[in-house]
Amino acid sequence: xxxxxxxxxxxxxxxxxxxxxxxxxxxxxxxxxxxxxxxxxxxxxxxxxxxxxxxxxxxxxxxxxxxxxxxxxxxxxxxxxxxxxxxxxxxxxxxxxxxxxxxxxxxxxxxxxxxxxxxxxxxxxxxxxxxxxxxxxxxxxxxxxxxxxxxxxxxxxxxxxxxxxxxxxxxxxxxxxxxxxxxxxxxxxxxxxxxxxxxxxxxxxxxxxxxxxxxxxxxxxxxxxxxxxxxxxxxxxxxxxxxxxxxxxx
Numbered sequence: 225x226x227x228x229x230x231x232x233x234x235x236x237x238x239x240x241x242x243x244x245x246x247x248x249x250x251x252x253x254x255x256x257x258x259x260x261x262x263x264x265x266x267x268x269x270x271x272x273x274x275x276x277x278x279x280x281x282x283x284x285x286x287x288x289x290x291x292x293x294x295x296x297x298x299x300x301x302x303x304x305x306x307x308x309x310x311x312x313x314x315x316x317x318x319x320x321x322x323x324x325x326x327x328x329x330x331x332x333x334x335x336x337x338x339x340x341x342x343x344x345x346x347x348x349x350x351x352x353x354x355x356x357x358x359x360x361x362x363x364x365x366x367x368x369x370x371x372x373x374x375x376x377x378x379x380x381x382x383x384x385x386x387x388x389x390x391x392x393x394x395x396x397x398x399x400x401x402x403x404x405x406x407x408x409x410x411x412x413x414x415x416x417x418x419x420x421x422x423x424x425x426x427x428x429x430x431x432x433x434x435x436x437x438x439x440x441x442x443x444x445x446x447x448x449x450x451x452x453x454x455x456x457x458x459x460x461x462x463x464x465x466x467x468x469x470x471x472x473x474x
Contacts, residue, residue: 273299290409322377329438362457
């Protein structure tokens with residue numbers, strides 16, 4: 225099922241709004257929502273964990289903050305607008321990247337799960353929204369990639385102690401890397417994910433049921449002309465992440 229012209233118009237407006245904080249805040253105020261300014265990067269922020277939704281940003285910022293509680297970390301706002309603000313403030317930026325096949329499908333079912341049933345749209349609409357957001361985010365981030373430290377999603381999950389050591393080496397924010405504390409923080413977050421009883425479309429972590437939900441999204445994505453661009457953007461960012469890792473190890 226193709227999305228409607230009005231839905232495409234809405235997504236275009238949404239893209240513009242999420243690119244500029246002034247517009248985003250004005251929209252939230254108009255809609256009666258609470259301000260999220262306290263979650264934005266500020267002059268006090270020492271490290272901004274950036275990334276497209278469902279790319280391990282929350283998981284990464286959690287174990288970083290637990291391991292180094294003195295570090296002022298900002299995260300969990302996955303918009304071009306907040307990344308733009310962090311760069312404007314010359315904040316240290318850690319960009320966590322995840323390949324589009326997984327990230328876009330995961331975000332699409334997450335957005336659908338967060339929408340009340342009476343207002344829920346088609347699966348194709350959420351797939352289109354998630355793809356548009358991925359393209360917007362990577363297109364902007366790649367323009368400023370030289371000002372960010374890029375790491376793979378898999379590294380933050382499988383080798384967090386190395387990521388922390390790389391952060392320390394690149395930004396000089398931490399004195400020592402306590403691998404035992406990193407492992408403890410990661411286990412704490414994983415335990416939360418294992419016991420999370422929210423709807424499968426919303427909670428973090430892999431599951432067989434979630435993969436089945438993703439299959440329908442992927443079918444739409446693979447036939448979408450914009451998905452090839454998403455893969456190309458990811459490969460460009462991945463090349464930078466791999467080069468950074470190789471330089472650190474050597």
